[in-house]
Amino acid sequence: AQKVTQAQTEISVVEKEDVTLDCVYETRDTTYYLFWYKQPPSGELVFLIRRNSFDEQNEISGRYSWNFQKSTSSFNFTITASQVVDSAVYFCAPPEGGYQKVTFGIGTKLQVIP
Amino acid sequence: EAQVTQNPRYLITVTGKKLTVTCSQNMNHEYMSWYRQDPGLGLRQIYYSMNVEVTDKGDVPEGYKVSRKEKRNFPLILESPSPNQTSLYFCASSLHSYNEQFFGPGTRLTVL
Numbered sequence: 001a002q003k004v005t006q007a008q009t010e011i012s013v014v015e016k017e018d019v020t021l022d023c024v025y026e027t028r029d030t031t032y033y034l035f036w037y038k039q040p041p042s043g044e045l046v047f048l049i050r051r052n053s054f055d056e057q058n059e060i061s062g063r064y065s066w067n068f069q070k071s072t073s074s075f076n077f078t079i080t081a082s083q084v085v086d087s088a089v090y091f092c093a094p095p096e097g098g099y100q101k102v103t104f105g106i107g108t109k110l111q112v113i114p
Numbered sequence: 115e116a117q118v119t120q121n122p123r124y125l126i127t128v129t130g131k132k133l134t135v136t137c138s139q140n141m142n143h144e145y146m147s148w149y150r151q152d153p154g155l156g157l158r159q160i161y162y163s164m165n166v167e168v169t170d171k172g173d174v175p176e177g178y179k180v181s182r183k184e185k186r187n188f189p190l191i192l193e194s195p196s197p198n199q200t201s202l203y204f205c206a207s208s209l210h211s212y213n214e215q216f217f218g219p220g221t222r223l224t225v226l
Binding site: 035 | 147149154155156157158159162164170172173202204206211212213214215216217219220
């Protein structure tokens with residue numbers, strides 16, 4: 001079964017600091033997708049990014065960037081110049097083999113302090 | 115507006131009283147799924163459905179049933195709820211399981 005580890009349960013940073021959220025996964029699949037989702041204090045779950053295992057290029061979207069390293073089975077998420085609105089729980093999630101089940105990590109709660 | 119709807123949003127019930135939480139999507143998605151969210155445990159998948167009449171167990175299926183008779187609907191059934199099923203439930207849908215999921219607003223269930 002797929003295993004996802006988000007070792008950081010809670011992180012606090014001061015506004016404008018950079019912060020990296022770690023995601024490590026275990027898989028025997030050679031082809032897979034990885035996702036990040038955000039859950040702000042209001043409770044809704046919002047999709048952030050999808051990467052496939054063939055594409056190891058880093059991706060940047062505004063203040064967000066993702067570093068995918070297949071060799072270390074990591075898919076880390078960095079927020080540059082954090083803002084209070086970034087305060088949320090962030091989940092990493094890969095589908096399991098056969099693209100059926102989806103396993104979420106337990107999430108990392110990020111608090112950005114003004 | 116493309117969306118996933120869940121009803122009810124809040125429910126307080128008693129042990130053993132059967133209940134159904136409805137989920138509907140208007141995006142013609144093939145994949146639908148139910149999750150429960152509990153403090154410290156993240157999101158855990160209960161059941162998922164690859165398409166109409168195709169459902170399978172997730173990681174925590176005990177005590178739950180689902181059905182997928184129509185593409186748009188994926189109700190979650192608790193035949194005999196127990197207090198350990200008190201949780202926040204999310205329904206989600208995606209075009210396929212490897213696409214991003216769209217989540218409903220959540221249903222907060224309390225079983226007394």
